[in-house]
Every structure is written in structure tokens, then in C-alpha cells.
Amino acid sequence: MKTDLPLSAAPLTRHSGQTLSEQLAGQVAERIRQRLLAPGARLPSVRDAARRHGVSPHTVVAAYDQLLAQGLVEARKQRGFFVRGPQAEPAAARSRAASGADVAAPKVAPIDATALIRGMFQAGGGRPGPGLGTLPAAWLDLPLLHGALRRVLADDRQAGASASALLYGEPAGDPRLRMALSNRLQDLGIPAAPERIVTAVGATHALELISRTLLAPGDAVLVDDPGWAVESARLSRQGLRLLPVPRGADGPDLDVLAALATQHRPRLYVTVSVLHNPTGHTLGLNTAHRLLQLAQAHDFLIAEDDTYAYLAPPHAPRLAALDGLQRTVYVSGFSKILAPSWRVGYLAAPAGLVDRLIDTKLLSTLTSPALLEQAVAVCLEQGLLRRHAEKVGALLASARARSVRLAEAAGCRFLAPPQGLFGWLDTGVDTERLALPLLDAGWLIAPGSLFHASHRPSTAMRINFASSQDAAFWKAFVAARATMKNAGSGPALS
Amino acid sequence: MKTDLPLSAAPLTRHSGQTLSEQLAGQVAERIRQRLLAPGARLPSVRDAARRHGVSPHTVVAAYDQLLAQGLVEARKQRGFFVRGPQAEPAAARSRAASGADVAAPKVAPIDATALIRGMFQAGGGRPGPGLGTLPAAWLDLPLLHGALRRVLADDRQAGASASALLYGEPAGDPRLRMALSNRLQDLGIPAAPERIVTAVGATHALELISRTLLAPGDAVLVDDPGWAVESARLSRQGLRLLPVPRGADGPDLDVLAALATQHRPRLYVTVSVLHNPTGHTLGLNTAHRLLQLAQAHDFLIAEDDTYAYLAPPHAPRLAALDGLQRTVYVSGFSKILAPSWRVGYLAAPAGLVDRLIDTKLLSTLTSPALLEQAVAVCLEQGLLRRHAEKVGALLASARARSVRLAEAAGCRFLAPPQGLFGWLDTGVDTERLALPLLDAGWLIAPGSLFHASHRPSTAMRINFASSQDAAFWKAFVAARATMKNAGSGPALS
Numbered sequence: 001m002k003t004d005l006p007l008s009a010a011p012l013t014r015h016s017g018q019t020l021s022e023q024l025a026g027q028v029a030e031r032i033r034q035r036l037l038a039p040g041a042r043l044p045s046v047r048d049a050a051r052r053h054g055v056s057p058h059t060v061v062a063a064y065d066q067l068l069a070q071g072l073v074e075a076r077k078q079r080g081f082f083v084r085g086p087q088a089e090p091a092a093a094r095s096r097a098a099s100g101a102d103v104a105a106p107k108v109a110p111i112d113a114t115a116l117i118r119g120m121f122q123a124g125g126g127r128p129g130p131g132l133g134t135l136p137a138a139w140l141d142l143p144l145l146h147g148a149l150r151r152v153l154a155d156d157r158q159a160g161a162s163a164s165a166l167l168y169g170e171p172a173g174d175p176r177l178r179m180a181l182s183n184r185l186q187d188l189g190i191p192a193a194p195e196r197i198v199t200a201v202g203a204t205h206a207l208e209l210i211s212r213t214l215l216a217p218g219d220a221v222l223v224d225d226p227g228w229a230v231e232s233a234r235l236s237r238q239g240l241r242l243l244p245v246p247r248g249a250d251g252p253d254l255d256v257l258a259a260l261a262t263q264h265r266p267r268l269y270v271t272v273s274v275l276h277n278p279t280g281h282t283l284g285l286n287t288a289h290r291l292l293q294l295a296q297a298h299d300f301l302i303a304e305d306d307t308y309a310y311l312a313p314p315h316a317p318r319l320a321a322l323d324g325l326q327r328t329v330y331v332s333g334f335s336k337i338l339a340p341s342w343r344v345g346y347l348a349a350p351a352g353l354v355d356r357l358i359d360t361k362l363l364s365t366l367t368s369p370a371l372l373e374q375a376v377a378v379c380l381e382q383g384l385l386r387r388h389a390e391k392v393g394a395l396l397a398s399a400r401a402r403s404v405r406l407a408e409a410a411g412c413r414f415l416a417p418p419q420g421l422f423g424w425l426d427t428g429v430d431t432e433r434l435a436l437p438l439l440d441a442g443w444l445i446a447p448g449s450l451f452h453a454s455h456r457p458s459t460a461m462r463i464n465f466a467s468s469q470d471a472a473f474w475k476a477f478v479a480a481r482a483t484m485k486n487a488g489s490g491p492a493l494s
Numbered sequence: 495m496k497t498d499l500p501l502s503a504a505p506l507t508r509h510s511g512q513t514l515s516e517q518l519a520g521q522v523a524e525r526i527r528q529r530l531l532a533p534g535a536r537l538p539s540v541r542d543a544a545r546r547h548g549v550s551p552h553t554v555v556a557a558y559d560q561l562l563a564q565g566l567v568e569a570r571k572q573r574g575f576f577v578r579g580p581q582a583e584p585a586a587a588r589s590r591a592a593s594g595a596d597v598a599a600p601k602v603a604p605i606d607a608t609a610l611i612r613g614m615f616q617a618g619g620g621r622p623g624p625g626l627g628t629l630p631a632a633w634l635d636l637p638l639l640h641g642a643l644r645r646v647l648a649d650d651r652q653a654g655a656s657a658s659a660l661l662y663g664e665p666a667g668d669p670r671l672r673m674a675l676s677n678r679l680q681d682l683g684i685p686a687a688p689e690r691i692v693t694a695v696g697a698t699h700a701l702e703l704i705s706r707t708l709l710a711p712g713d714a715v716l717v718d719d720p721g722w723a724v725e726s727a728r729l730s731r732q733g734l735r736l737l738p739v740p741r742g743a744d745g746p747d748l749d750v751l752a753a754l755a756t757q758h759r760p761r762l763y764v765t766v767s768v769l770h771n772p773t774g775h776t777l778g779l780n781t782a783h784r785l786l787q788l789a790q791a792h793d794f795l796i797a798e799d800d801t802y803a804y805l806a807p808p809h810a811p812r813l814a815a816l817d818g819l820q821r822t823v824y825v826s827g828f829s830k831i832l833a834p835s836w837r838v839g840y841l842a843a844p845a846g847l848v849d850r851l852i853d854t855k856l857l858s859t860l861t862s863p864a865l866l867e868q869a870v871a872v873c874l875e876q877g878l879l880r881r882h883a884e885k886v887g888a889l890l891a892s893a894r895a896r897s898v899r900l901a902e903a904a905g906c907r908f909l910a911p912p913q914g915l916f917g918w919l920d921t922g923v924d925t926e927r928l929a930l931p932l933l934d935a936g937w938l939i940a941p942g943s944l945f946h947a948s949h950r951p952s953t954a955m956r957i958n959f960a961s962s963q964d965a966a967f968w969k970a971f972v973a974a975r976a977t978m979k980n981a982g983s984g985p986a987l988s
Contacts, residue, residue, distance in 0.1 A: 033849075137656065137657070137661055140660045142654070153640055153643065160636070161631045165639050165835055165836065166636060166835070168835055204858070230857065233857055234858075340660070340662040340861075341661060343860070343861065355527075363731060364702050365695040365702075369836055371866070372865070
């Protein structure tokens with residue numbers, strides 16, 4: 001089972017049934033299988049790998065030859081060994097090629113974004129990964145979840161043959177949840193009646209419903225840069241042309257956005273307005289207002305991804321609130337605060353779009369699980385989720401303070417003020433290369449390149465404040481960075 | 495709430511706050527909103543509608559004028575009034591146009607297929623619809639579902655902070671369920687180790703993962719004709735070229751299939767091998783063998799949709815069993831036997847495809863709900879599902895016998911031997927036109943045109959044996975058909 005695999009590589013040993021080169025080849029193969037080494041990634045140089053594992057260069061060459069023979073890596077003249085891509089050409093790449101798109105075409109298949117999410121699923125019993133995107137399991141509230149589920153089962157028993165479990169449920173999603181969400185959104189100033197709300201299998205699925213409904217292959221779409229890797233991978237795979245909007249400590253660069261909109265006529269901007277991933281930035285009122293004016297002037301819609309809603313500062317403005325849900329489709333979910341595996345997310349949309357979004361949902365999953373949607377409704381109705389979120393907020397504030405101290409002591413510089421779950425910081429070295437020795441030491445990090453649609457090298461790294469409080473990680477980080485600098489990894493990238 | 499709307503139209507009344515024409519316009523508008531009148535559908539002629547509702551032709555004209563003013567219908571010269579399509583051009587249609595596809599291009603947007611699935615969700619407390627695709631709620635076993643859920647919650651409590659609810663879960667799906675499914679598939683002769691299995695949010699989602707992974711817009715795909723309306727709508731919307739393979743009482747026409755494969759080089763055939771929807775036909779061994787030979791000769795894969803697995807006769811051969819899961823992706827789920835709203839489905843795939851399918855799932859819903867997957871595992875492990883399926887099989891056999899008697903007494907002729915959940919029969923009149931007066935009388939039927947990718951008119955109709963046992967339906971059916979014949983609806987279509 002994947003979950004049983006330790007993240008850290010076992011040390012190579014001479015007292016094993018396998019030769020050292022077989023052990024090394026096996027470790028690398030396993031990482032390729034898990035996508036911790038993504039297609040297109042370069043393996044460490046023979047000299048680096050030999051030093052790191054305490055073996056002779058000959059052993060490393062033998063191991064790489066085995067990987068070559070297995071078809072897992074390829075040798076490129078003068079450049080080294082690279083992880084091979086998937087055997088068949090992915091559909092999105094073909095359709096991208098057919099549409100003649102040339103904007104931000106990824107250098108390699110965008111699939112390596114899935115390395116990070118695959119990592120999420122391996123963190124079960126293991127060491128917390130500073131690069132992961134979730135709250136620690138211990139911060140979540142199992143009795144809260146079970147209490148809500150038991151309540152729904154009791155209601156269902158009362159209902160007998162009209163129990164929700166026995167029917168497909170409404171295409172738009174469970175009516176009880178949509179009512180509770182409507183109340184929640186009113187509190188945020190978003191005028192979403194229950195008829196405007198469509199539930200989905202997590203916020204990711206809600207974003208999928210939006211882009212599948214509104215965009216066709218070859219269409220242009222604005223995205224945050226840096227931005228959430230899975231989202232840009234998803235949009236790329238749909239055959240869309242990604243238009244990266246630079247996002248710094250002050251938010252999206254609206255001048256660039258306007259120029260891109262003029263030139264490429266995008267139909268949609270997918271953005272995280274509050275506690276942006278990875279920078280932690282939250283849009284101010286003026287930026288939000290100007291952004292909506294641009295959306296109107298250039299006639300594009302905005303998918304506002306509010307995944308971190310429950311970690312947000314009170315009164316953070318939402319685009320959908322300013323806009324009155326006219327040109328904005330609001331998206332959120334409960335994986336980051338309540339229960340990742342319940343996969344409950346939702347969207348609230350302009351009236352004219354709701355039916356089309358429901359049709360896309362019908363053709364994708366028919367409906368979504370009513371039991372879990374009703375359990376979320378119970379948590380919302382009774383104020384249980386709000387109280388839980390307050391507790392998590394306090395834990396996160398203290399974790400953030402500690403992580404920031406450790407990061408700065410390790411010589412990192414924050415690229416945006418630390419807020420919410422994620423920190424975005426400059427390490428001074430290429431973080432994609434830094435990821436490999438840290439993986440050997442048992443730490444999964446999120447290198448900056450993952451957050452750029454172009455996958456360009458970066459010295460930035462995203463940390464999860466909740467899982468970066470361990471001084472042992474920062475010790476390993478400093479050691480790995482020193483090795484890289486000593487090995488002459490060249491000047492720091494911008 | 496949609497579910498509260500009665501399926502049957504309220505009689506028009508002169509003692510209302512609204513005029514007769516306003517009432518009639520309101521009823522038609524509501525049906526358009528619910529998609530019970532699909533885009534492209536023709537409204538009844540003024541004369542027909544006047545007679546049916548007992549009002550003057552002038553009242554009908556006034557009602558249709560109101561619908562025209564609301565933009566819900568359009569008038570076509572000499573032809574009558576038609577329901578308008580969605581306002582924006584759907585993405586799939588655009589991309590289909592761009593790819594120059596001309597094979598089986600639907601006459602109207604394929605979206606009217608969703609009328610039938612939307613109907614499924616309205617059947618809650620109401621009269622059973624002979625056209626629906628589900629088992630009656632009363633045939634399902636709520637205590638079985640709740641017992642399994644309680645068992646999972648108890649296990650989760652033991653696990654504490656590593657409880658599955660608190661983690662995202664494995665991308666491939668819950669390991670316990672995949673193990674139970676592997677055992678189940680071994681019983682069917684399908685050699686699927688747990689690593690070959692990927693869970694999904696229902697069988698529909700599994701089919702979506704397959705087509706999104708294997709096909710790009712413009713690609714050709716073979717489908718059953720007649721076949722399940724939602725599947726062809728889904729594939730059309732993905733921008734694929736549908737190649738309909740005629741499927742009669744003897745199964746798919748392999749000569750036509752071979753010719754289409756030669757001419758269009760499809761990459762995939764999506765087919766229901768056992769208890770085909772709508773014909774009820776199950777592939778024999780020789781046809782299955784020849785079909786797999788064709789797949790090899792023309793180098794296409796087969797997505798074998800085994801949605802009705804638990805209603806199937808014992809020893810019905812599966813393509814995936816003959817094939818050893820080399821060229822077949824097997825799909826099934828539990829909505830038709832256990833719990834529609836749990837949305838648990840799965841696929842089993844050739845080894846080389848599994849990782850690509852998991853990546854598609856990650857970018858679509860990340861993972862799928864572990865709680866519900868584990869509850870299905872409990873039902874499978876303890877033989878509870880098998881015993882439940884035996885009970886349902888007995889109920890269905892008796893319902894089928896009764897429905898067949900009633901249908902034949904009403905002058906219908908079965909186009910394939912009655913088996914499984916669905917009957918496919920010839921009514922002698924255009925069933926799309928027949929649907930309207932029956933809807934007025936409160937009965938939702940599934941007209942034959944829905945099961946053809948071309949949406950061509952048809953005198954066939956699909957009935958659900960479990961919900962067609964009511965003599966009152968067949969009485970309404972005979973009356974509606976007589977009205978149509980008297981009104982001179984023209985010669986029967988083939």
C-alpha cells in the first residue's frame with residue numbers, strides 16, 4: 001500500500017539481498033511511480049548522488065542504467081538523466097497543439113502538479129510535510145463529524161422509504177445544505193439564494209464544472225501566477241490557453257491583466273481572492289473594485305476560489321459580494337476545515353448560469369452524496385463549524401508565529417506578509433533542486449516552480465504554517481541548501 | 495423546491511387570479527425550466543393544445559405569444575413553436591464545429607437527455623415513472639445501509655487522528671473497498687488486483703474519467719444505438735464524434751462496427767455488455783469473442799459499462815473476463831442496487847492505464863468520499879449485498895412478468911426479449927409526441943428518440959419493469975395513443 005511507504009528513503013545497506021545499485025534504482029523507481037519525481041525532472045548528477053548516498057560513482061551509474069533499461073528515465077547528451085513522461089501523448093497536449101496555443105505552454109506535461117497532491121495522501125501516519133496543503137489531522141474534530149452524521153442517519157430512519165439515501169437526490173445538491181450555505185453567504189455579503197447554489201464533490205470539482213461549462217479547448221483563461229498548481233494543471237489538460245497574471249505582495253498586476261485581456265480576449269479569470277495560495281495575499285477593496293471593472297470592460301467572468309474561507313480574517317471582502325454575483329461564480333468547500341475525505345464543495349453562480357452548471361454536473365457525476373452534504377448542513381446550522389473554525393484559527397496563529405521565526409532564522413525572506421495557512425518565501429536557491437536532498441531526509445517541500453504555469457525554475461517555496469513548526473525540518477533545510485551552494489549550483493535564480 | 499412540483503399539470507381554471515392563457519403559459523414555462531420539454535422540442539399544435547386543455551385556440555395563441563415574449567420558445571414559419579436552446583452556444587458544439595465532425599451530429603443540443611435524469615430526482619414522493627431508470631426506493635434496504643455506516647464510524651473512532659475522515663484518502667480510492675471489489679471481480683472471472691481498480695463518484699464519473707483520459711475533442715468513439723442517453727450526451731459535450739453501432743435483439747451489429755472502425759479509426763467503444771440499456775440484451779460468448787477480435791484488429795479499447803451487474807443472470811460473460819482486462823476498462827457501481835445517493839462507482843483497467851486514470855481523477859475531484867466507499871466494502875465483505883440483490887432479483891422477476899402482460903395487452907410489441915430492469919418496446923406511434931399528453935396525465939415516459947444519438951423520431955419506448963406495473967398507466971397510455979391516432983398523427987414511424 002502506498003500509504004505505508006515512508007517518505008524518506010531507507011539508507012542503502014551492504015547487508016541486504018540486493019546490491020547497492022539495485023537498492024538505489026529501486027528507491028528512485030518508487031519515487032517516479034509515486035510522482036515525487038515528476039516526468040521531466042532531472043535526476044541528481046552522478047557525483048551528487050554518490051556523495052549523498054555514500055557510494056561510489058560507479059554504483060550510481062549502474063543504478064541509472066537499470067532505470068534506463070526499465071524505461072523509467074532517459075539520458076540526454078551532455079545534460080544527464082531525466083524522468084520519462086507518460087508513454088502515450090496526453091489528450092490535452094494534442095488538443096493544445098491542434099489549437100496552435102503558444103501562451104504559457106508548459107515545458108513538460110503539467111502532471112507533476114499531482115506529485116504534491118499525491119503527497120497529501122501519503123502523509124497519513126508519517127511526518128508532517130512542510131509542502132502539504134492540508135491541516136494536520138489532529139486539528140480536525142472527529143466527534144463533530146460523527147455527531148453530525150449520526151444526526152442525519154436518525155433523520156433518515158424517520159423518513160423511511162423517502163430517506164435521502166434511497167434516492168438520487170436533487171441535481172443542484174441537497175436542499176438543506178443549499179439553504180444553510182445561502183445563510184452563510186449572506187453573512188459574507190453574497191446574495192446567493194439557495195437556487196443559485198450548486199453542490200460539488202469538493203471545491204476542485206466545482207472549479208471543473210465552471211471551466212467545463214464556460215470554456216472550450218483553445219479558449220484563453222486568466223490564472224494567478226504564482227497560483228495553485230492543480231488548478232493550472234486541470235485547465236491545461238482541458239486544452240485551454242493559460243494567461244498568467246503576476247501576483248505579488250500587493251495582489252494581481254491589473255495592468256498586465258488588462259493587457260492580456262485586450263490581446264487574448266479571455267472568457268474567465270480563475271483566482272483566489274482571500275488568502276491566496278501560495279502567497280497568502282487577500283484582495284483589498286480597491287483592487288477588488290478595479291478588477292470587477294476590468295471584468296466588465298473586457299467581458300470576462302471571474303471564478304472566485306474561496307477555499308480558505310474559514311481561515312480568513314473577518315470582513316475580508318469577496319468579489320462576489322462587491323459584484324452581487326453578477327459576473328462572479330463563487331466557489332468554496334470544507335476540505336480545509338472540516339473533513340477532506342467528505343469531498344463537499346459548492347458554487348454560487350449568476351442566475352443565467354445555474355442551469356448550465358447543473359447540466360455539466362449531471363453529465364459528470366449525476367448528483368453528489370446527500371448524506372455528507374446533509375452532515376455539513378448540520379455543522380453549519382448549529383454553529384458547530386464556526387466554533388471549530390475559531391479553535392483552528394487560534395492553533396494556526398500560534399503555528400504561523402513559530403514557523404515564521406524558524407524560517408527567518410534559517411535565512412528565508414517572506415515574499416508576502418505571512419497570513420492564513422501558507423507562507424511564500426525566498427530560499428536563495430533553486431527549490432526544485434533543493435527538493436531532492438530534502439526528500440532523502442524525509443521532508444516533502446513545495447518548490448516554487450510548481451506554482452508557475454510555465455514551470456520556470458524558482459528560488460521560492462511554499463510552506464504550510466501548520467506543518468513547518470518542526471525545528472528538525474529547518475535544520476535539514478539549512479544543511480541541504482549548504483550542500484547545494486558548496487556543490488556550486490550557480491547563482492540564485494530570481 | 496423542484497421536488498414538490500407535481501409531475502402532472504394542474505387543470506386550467508377560470509376561478510383563478512390568472513387568465514387561462516397565463517396559466518397555460520406558466521405550465522409550459524415550468525416544464526421548459528425542468529427540461530421536461532427539451533430545447534428543440536415542438537410545442538403541441540394550437541388545435542391539439544386547445545382540445546387537450548378544453549380552451550379556445552385563441553387562448554393557446556395568447557399563451558404561446560407570452561412564451562415567445564419571454565424568449566422561451568421561438569416560432570418557425572409554417573412549422574409551429576419550438577423550445578429555444580440555451581442562450582450561449584455550448585462549448586462542445588463549438589469545438590465540434592471546429593473539428594469539422596459530421597458523424598451523428600445531434601439535430602439539437604444533446605441536453606434534453608438531462609430531462610430524463612432530472613425526472614429521476616423528482617420521483618421522490620410522487621407516482622412511479624415508467625420511464626425512470628432506478629429501482630423503487632421501497633425495494634432498497636435502509637437498515638443495511640445504516641448498519642454498514644455505523645460499522646465504519648465505529649472503526650473510525652478507534653483510529654482517532656488517523657481516521658479516514660480526517661485525511662484526503664488514497665487517490666485510487668479506499669484500499670478496503672478496492673480489495674473487496676477485487677474479490678468480487680475474481681468471481682466474475684475478471685483478473686483485477688486492487689492496484690488495477692480506481693473508485694469514482696458513481697459509474698457515470700468512472701466513464702467520464704475514461705473518456706477524458708483516452709480521448710481528445712474531435713476523436714471518434716463507438717457507442718450503442720440505441721444506448722443510454724446520458725452517456726451519448728456526455729461524449730457529445732466532450733466534443734467527440736459519435737459512431738452509433740446498431741444494437742438489436744441479437745446484440746451489436748459487428749459488420750457495421752467493423753466498417754465504422756475502418757473508416758473512422760475510433761479509439762474507444764463504450765458499451766453495456768450485460769442487460770444493455772434500453773434493450774435488456776446480454777452479449778453471448780461468441781459475440782463477445784468476435785468483438786474483442788475487432789477491437790484488436792482496429793486497435794480500439796472497450797469501456798464495458800456493467801451498471802446492472804447485480805441484476806444480471808449468473809454466469810453472464812463479461813468482456814473484461816474474456817479479455818483478461820487487456821483492452822477493456824470495466825466499469826460498475828452501486829446506484830442501481832444499494833444506494834443511488836452514495837455515488838460509489840469504480841473502474842478496473844489495464845495496468846498501463848491506471849496511473850493516467852488516477853491523474854484524471856485527481857484533477858477532477860481529488861479523491862472520492864472514503865466513508866461511503868468503506869460502507870460499500872462492508873456490504874460486499876459480509877455477503878450482505880449479495881443477499882439483498884437476490885431479494886431484489888425476485889421482486890424484479892415478478893414485476894417484469896406483470897409489466898410484460900400489461901404492455902402486451904396494451905398492444906405493445908417487445909423489440910428484444912424482456913430481461914433485467916428495462917423493456918424496449920414498439921408502441922406504433924411517435925413516442926416523443928406521446929410523451930406530452932402522458933405528462934399531462936402525470937406519467938413520465940422515456941421516448942425512443944432519447945436513446946439515439948441522432949435523436950431521430952421513434953415509435954419505441956423504454957419501460958422500467960419495476961415502475962410499470964400500474965394498470966392505470968397503461969390505461970392512460972392507450973387513451974393517449976388513441977387521441978394521437980384520431981388526431982391524424984400520420985403513419986407510424988419505423
